[in-house]
Amino acid sequence: MTTAPAPRPRTDDRPDPAPYARPGGFPVVGVVGGGQLARMMQPAATALGLRLRVLAEGPGTSAAQVITPAPVGAADDLEALVAFAAECDAVTFDHEHVPGEGLRAMAGVTSVQPGADALVHAQDKVVMRERLTALGVPCPRWARVADRAAVEAFAAQAGWPVVLKTPRGGYDGKGVLVLDGPADAGWATADAWLADWAGRGGLLAEEHVAFTRELAALVVRSPSGQAAAWPVVETVQRDGVCHEVTAPAPGLDPDLGARLTEVALRIAGGLGVTGVLAVEVFEVERDGRPEVLVNELAMRPHNSGHWSIDGAVTSQFENHLRAVLDLPLGSTQPRAPWTVMVNVLGPRRIEARHEDLYRSYLHVMAHDPAVKVHLYGKEQRPGRKLGHVTAYGEDLDTVRARARHAAAFIAGEIDE
Numbered sequence: 001m002t003t004a005p006a007p008r009p010r011t012d013d014r015p016d017p018a019p020y021a022r023p024g025g026f027p028v029v030g031v032v033g034g035g036q037l038a039r040m041m042q043p044a045a046t047a048l049g050l051r052l053r054v055l056a057e058g059p060g061t062s063a064a065q066v067i068t069p070a071p072v073g074a075a076d077d078l079e080a081l082v083a084f085a086a087e088c089d090a091v092t093f094d095h096e097h098v099p100g101e102g103l104r105a106m107a108g109v110t111s112v113q114p115g116a117d118a119l120v121h122a123q124d125k126v127v128m129r130e131r132l133t134a135l136g137v138p139c140p141r142w143a144r145v146a147d148r149a150a151v152e153a154f155a156a157q158a159g160w161p162v163v164l165k166t167p168r169g170g171y172d173g174k175g176v177l178v179l180d181g182p183a184d185a186g187w188a189t190a191d192a193w194l195a196d197w198a199g200r201g202g203l204l205a206e207e208h209v210a211f212t213r214e215l216a217a218l219v220v221r222s223p224s225g226q227a228a229a230w231p232v233v234e235t236v237q238r239d240g241v242c243h244e245v246t247a248p249a250p251g252l253d254p255d256l257g258a259r260l261t262e263v264a265l266r267i268a269g270g271l272g273v274t275g276v277l278a279v280e281v282f283e284v285e286r287d288g289r290p291e292v293l294v295n296e297l298a299m300r301p302h303n304s305g306h307w308s309i310d311g312a313v314t315s316q317f318e319n320h321l322r323a324v325l326d327l328p329l330g331s332t333q334p335r336a337p338w339t340v341m342v343n344v345l346g347p348r349r350i351e352a353r354h355e356d357l358y359r360s361y362l363h364v365m366a367h368d369p370a371v372k373v374h375l376y377g378k379e380q381r382p383g384r385k386l387g388h389v390t391a392y393g394e395d396l397d398t399v400r401a402r403a404r405h406a407a408a409f410i411a412g413e414i415d416e
Contacts, residue, residue: 007236018257026050028083032075033094033195034061035302036385040309042066044318054094055084062365063094078102085110090277091384092324093300096122097169110363113223114299120298121271125204126167132294135270137263140209140282140293146202147194152182154205161208163189166197174340176240178208211282215249216304218316220276222323227265230256230312230332235280235304235386238345239383242303244404245341247311247334250396256283256290261410267297268352276320280304290332303385308332310372310390311339336392338399342407344375346384353380353412357387371406386411
């Protein structure tokens with residue numbers, strides 16, 4: 001007869017979970033934010049026997065369509081956050097936009113993963129740069145700037161172009177401005193940003209990195225300190241939005257891949273991250289050898305890890321839930337030599353749109369029964385992430401062509 005292991009002791013001073021009925025004793029995980037990331041946690045939660053609740057921005061959001069209950073509440077509504085957290089054994093996030101006050105208030109009634117002290121590094125780019133620099137993590141040259149003179153002083157040291165970023169609120173290319181020089185037409189926007197942020201510490205200025213390509217390292221860490229890493233992937237952006245991911249990154253120097261994974265794990269441990277951490281980097285050539293510079297962090301499941309749903313033994317969504325509950329982490333091994341994920345983005349031309357996306361299944365599934373389609377239940381808008389497709393197999397060129405064809409057809413970019 002096998003004896004069940006004793007419950008793992010708590011590793012912190014979190015309060016006991018809310019006392020209410022849980023079917024089979026399985027915990028309830030709350031997700032703040034009703035986007036596609038929360039939606040894609042649902043299949044993993046179902047397989048693990050967990051219940052998900054989502055605090056959604058509205059009744060028709062991507063996650064609210066498939067997860068119940070889904071009370072409506074804003075990420076900055078303190079009362080709604082605390083009431084939501086009180087009915088969950090643990091709370092995690094679909095985005096990083098919950099203010100620190102709200103994070104700490106929820107932590108007063110349940111486990112919050114990741115916590116406020118970690119999440120601030122994904123919320124504020126200046127705080128992130130300061131902490132990564134202190135940890136010895138390779139980053140682009142940067143400075144905090146409060147006026148035009150400070151921007152030009154930084155450019156004198158780092159060179160033009162200069163990349164300006166708003167410390168908070170930017171994503172998918174939003175809140176980012178590239179200035180080519182003192183006479184750039186973008187200064188009208190830059191001056192407005194500088195004025196807006198003058199009383200809030202200013203903007204982040206970074207050197208414009210001449211990179212070879214963009215990579216991402218995805219790791220996961222539990223509250224008790226267990227950690228795991230997926231293969232480093234190559235990412236391709238389109239108009240500031242992730243468009244294509246190849247796992248593993250083709251032609252990646254093994255030593256560079258190992259160093260990047262070590263950097264990601266060092267960041268996760270140094271910042272106290274729990275759950276999934278995505279580290280987006282630039283690959284550059286320095287003195288004839290490849291190096292990486294950390295660009296962005298995300299403390300949640302991330303677009304660069306969507307390939308893992310179909311291409312890895314344990315997806316980023318399942319391992320995120322495991323980590324949030326301090327369960328043993330699952331294997332991150334890939335299922336095939338190559339996996340390619342391509343985002344389905346809303347077509348730029350109205351006339352290219354399908355009358356409804358469901359009808360595109362007929363062609364895509366008949367053309368390639370092995371391709372995997374994931375749509376997010378969103379209305380079509382130009383450039384909007386509507387879903388993604390994944391293909392995997394032995395030959396990279398074939399796998400990439402299959403994934404691109406399926407995504408392009410669903411997006412209305414091709415008609416056969």
